[in-house]
Amino acid sequence: MAKIIPPSLFGQKHSNRDYSKADSWGKNQFNSSFPASLVAYMGEQGKNPVYICTNKSNEIVHSYIDTSELFGINPLSDDAYYNYEAEFYPYEQFYSATKKEKVDLVMINRTSELSVRGLEVKLTTLPDNTTKDLPDADYGSEIVVRSPTILFLACSICSCYKTDKEKGVLHGLLNTIGSEIKNWSEIRHVLPHYDAIRKAILSVSANLAKKQIPLIIQPIWKTDRKLKDFAEDCLDVFVWSNLSVIQMCLRETNTKEDISRNQRTIIWLYKMLWDYTQFGRFNYTDIVNDLAYNYKTDKAFAISGKLTNPMMACNELTKPRISKYEIKNIILGDGQKLLSPERRFDAFIVSHPELFEK
Numbered sequence: 001m002a003k004i005i006p007p008s009l010f011g012q013k014h015s016n017r018d019y020s021k022a023d024s025w026g027k028n029q030f031n032s033s034f035p036a037s038l039v040a041y042m043g044e045q046g047k048n049p050v051y052i053c054t055n056k057s058n059e060i061v062h063s064y065i066d067t068s069e070l071f072g073i074n075p076l077s078d079d080a081y082y083n084y085e086a087e088f089y090p091y092e093q094f095y096s097a098t099k100k101e102k103v104d105l106v107m108i109n110r111t112s113e114l115s116v117r118g119l120e121v122k123l124t125t126l127p128d129n130t131t132k133d134l135p136d137a138d139y140g141s142e143i144v145v146r147s148p149t150i151l152f153l154a155c156s157i158c159s160c161y162k163t164d165k166e167k168g169v170l171h172g173l174l175n176t177i178g179s180e181i182k183n184w185s186e187i188r189h190v191l192p193h194y195d196a197i198r199k200a201i202l203s204v205s206a207n208l209a210k211k212q213i214p215l216i217i218q219p220i221w222k223t224d225r226k227l228k229d230f231a232e233d234c235l236d237v238f239v240w241s242n243l244s245v246i247q248m249c250l251r252e253t254n255t256k257e258d259i260s261r262n263q264r265t266i267i268w269l270y271k272m273l274w275d276y277t278q279f280g281r282f283n284y285t286d287i288v289n290d291l292a293y294n295y296k297t298d299k300a301f302a303i304s305g306k307l308t309n310p311m312m313a314c315n316e317l318t319k320p321r322i323s324k325y326e327i328k329n330i331i332l333g334d335g336q337k338l339l340s341p342e343r344r345f346d347a348f349i350v351s352h353p354e355l356f357e358k
Contacts, residue, residue, distance in 0.1 A: 004333075005332050005333035006019070006020050006333045007019050007020055007025075007332070007333040007334060007335035007337075007338055008020075008332045008333050008335060009033055009034065009036075009037035009330065009331060009332065009335065010037040010040055010041045010044075010329060010330045010331075010332060011036075011037050011040030011041065011044070011075050011076050011080075012033070012036065012037055012040070012082050013076075013078060013080070014078075014080065014081045014082065014110060015033075015081065015082040015083070015084070016081075016082070016083050016084055016086070017029060017033060017082075017084055019033075019333075019335060019338075021338075022338045022340070024338075025335065025338040025339050025340065026340060027340075027341075027346060029084070030339065030345075030346055031121070031123045031345070032084055032085075032104045032105055032121040032123075033082070033084065034123070034219075034330065034331070034345075035121050035123055035217055035219040035237070036075075036082055036105055036121070036217075037330050037331075038219055038235060038237060038322070038330055039067055039070065039071070039075060039217065039219075039237055040067065040075035040076060041322075041326070041329060041330050042067065042237060042321075042322065043066070043067030043068070043074075043075055043076070044076060045322075047321050047322070048064035048065055048066055048067060049064065049065055049067070049070060049217075049236075049237035049238060049239045050062055050063075050064060050065075050236070050237070050238045050239065050312075050314060050316050050317075051063045051064055051065035051214070051239050051241065052238060052239065052240050052241065052244045052311060052312065053212055053241045053243065053244055054205060054209060054212065054241070054243045054244050054246075054247055055209055056206050056209045057206070058202050058205055058206055058243075058247065060244060060247055060310075060311045062314055065214060065239050069214075070117070070119075070214050070217070070239060071107045071116070071117055071119075072107050072109075072116030072117035073107055073109050073116050073117075075107075078110070079109050079110045079111050080107060080108075080109075080110070081107070081108040081109075081110050082105065082107065083105070083106040083107070083108050083115075084104065084105055084106075085102050085103075085104065086102055086103065086105075086106040086115075087100045087101075087102055087103075087106075088103045088106050088115055088118030088152070089115050090115060090118075090159070091118065091151075091152060091155035091156075091159070093281070094154070094155045094158040094159070094276060094281055094282070095151065095154075095155060095272070095281055095282050095283070095284045096281055096282075096283050096284070096285075097151075097283070097284040097285045098285045101148040101151055101152075101284070102148070103118040103119065103120060103148070103152060104119060104120050104121040105117075105118070105119045105120075105121055105217075106118050106119075107119075117214070118152060119214065119215065119216070119217050120146070120149050120152065120215060120216045120217070121216075121217045121218075121219075122143055122144070122216055122217070122218045122219075123218075123219050123221070123345060124141035124142065124143060124218055124219070124220055124221075125141060125142075125220075125221060125223065125344060125345070126139050126140070126141050126220040126221065126222040126223070126305075126317070126320075127139035127140060127141070127222075127223075127305055128140060128141055128142040128304060128305035129142075129305075130142070130304045130305045130306045131305040131306055131309060132225075136318050136319075137313065137317075137318045138309055139222075139305065139309065139317065139318075140304065140305025140306055140307070140308045140309035140312065141218070141220055141305050141308055141312075142302060142303065142304050142305055142308070143216075143218065143248065143302065143303050143308055144299055144301075144302045145216075145245070145248070145249075145265075145299065145300045145301055145302070145303075146298070146299055146300060147268075147288055147297055147298065147299060147300045149215070149216070149245070149300060150265055150268050150269055150272075150300050151272070151284050152215060152242075153215060153242050153245055153246070153269060154268075154269055154272035154273060154276075154282070156213055156215060156242040157170075157204060157208065157242065157273060158272075158273070158276050160208055160211050161276075161277075167276070167277050168277075169207070170204065170273060170276075170277050171277040173200060173203045173204045173207055174200045174203075174204070174270065174273060174274055174277065175196065175200050175203075177193050177196050177197055177200060177270070177274075178270070178271070178274035178275075178278070180193065181193055184267075184271060184290065184291055185290045185291060185292075187258065187259050187293055187294075190259065190267060190291075191258075191259055194259070194263055194266075194267070197266060197267055197270045198250070198266055200270060201246060201266055201269060201270055202246075204273065205243045205246050208243060209243070212241040212242055212243040212244075213241060213242055214239045214240070214241055214242075215240055215241060215242040215245055216239070216240040216245060217237060217238075217239055218237070218238045218239070218240060219235060219236070219237045219238075220235070220236055220237075220238065220317070220320060221234055221235055221345055221348075222234050222235070222320055223348075229348075229352075230324040230348060230352065230355075231320070231324070232323060232324060233319050233320045233321070233322075233323060234320055234322060234323060234324035234327070235320050235321075235322035235323075235324075235326070235327075236316045236317070236320035236321050236322060238312055238316075238317075244311070246266075246269070247311065248303055248308070248311065249262050249265045249266060249300075249301060249303075250262070250266070251303060251307045251308075251310075251311070252301070252303070252307070258293075259293045260301075261295055261299075261300065261301040261302075262301045264291065264292075264293050264295065264300075264301075265300045265301050267291060268287055268288065268291060268300070271287050271291060272284070272287055275287070324352075324355060325355060327349065327355055327356075328355055328356045331349070331356075334356070336349050336350065336353075336356060
């Protein structure tokens with residue numbers, strides 16, 4: 001008699017989600033747990049995610065990142081614990097807040113009990129509305145970046161400047177702009193300094209080119225041209241380093257009369273780093289709320305597929321490496337039957353039961 005496999009996801013031996021229960025297959029859970037297993041599956045297949053980084057000139061460069069390096073631990077190891085929607089303790093020394101922010105996925109080493117990696121996860125459709133009528137090579141995915149992602153970005157930079165001497169280096173890179181702005185909450189006081197703030201952030205980025213780390217996991221799932229079915233070559237994974245997220249933010253054509261969301265994000269980042277050099281930590285809640293500049297603060301910014309394409313363009317974007325027929329190797333034990341589709345990806349899976357036929 002064949003062994004009955006309970007509903008599960010590839011590679012996740014230990015997790016704070018119980019995949020035998022329907023609650024663990026809701027849209028908010030599935031959108032981070034499936035990508036984690038996709039990464040594990042790709043690693044097992046010898047297909048490393050595309051790593052989007054920057055060089056000393058702040059130019060986008062591509063490489064591949066080993067899945068064990070990405071997760072800080074072998075994703076198939078018995079020591080790997082997948083902790084979703086969790087605090088990332090190594091960063092809490094750098095900031096204060098009304099409440100500690102949670103990251104999408106924290107990888108924990110079960111033996112050492114250490115949190116070894118904190119990652120944001122963005123499951124995205126390819127193409128988006130801005131690129132659906134273009135050739136495949138020009139396809140792109142929209143990415144929406146949460147405000148806490150900028151917190152984690154700032155903390156990842158602070159972690160590279162921990163000693164007094166290193167903080168002095170960071171302070172020098174930030175120049176004196178922080179002391180020249182008398183009222184950070186007023187657009188008219190900040191906007192004249194934006195170009196200098198942007199230049200300072202790029203100086204920090206160039207200084208850290210050899211120390212960047214992964215921050216965002218961005219799986220793509222590709223549809224056919226009618227947006228009605230999965231493409232045959234359906235899935236792949238891109239990983240954005242902390243420094244490439246800065247470049248993502250700078251792709252927008254900024255206005256000169258006001259502060260855009262993208263500009264605000266760079267200003268937030270600068271203020272967090274500046275306060276860290278002054279006080280040893282920064283107040284995340286106060287910075288985000290006081291420097292709102294007439295926008296809601298639930299998200300930092302969004303970037304369309306037309307703007308992500310130049311940064312992501314490669315063979316893997318045109319022809320993703322994981323077939324739609326391999327989804328059944330990632331979702332195991334008829335787990336797809338526990339999905340309650342509320343987003344396009346899980347709805348597509350539920351509407352294509354033939355993909356799970358033996």
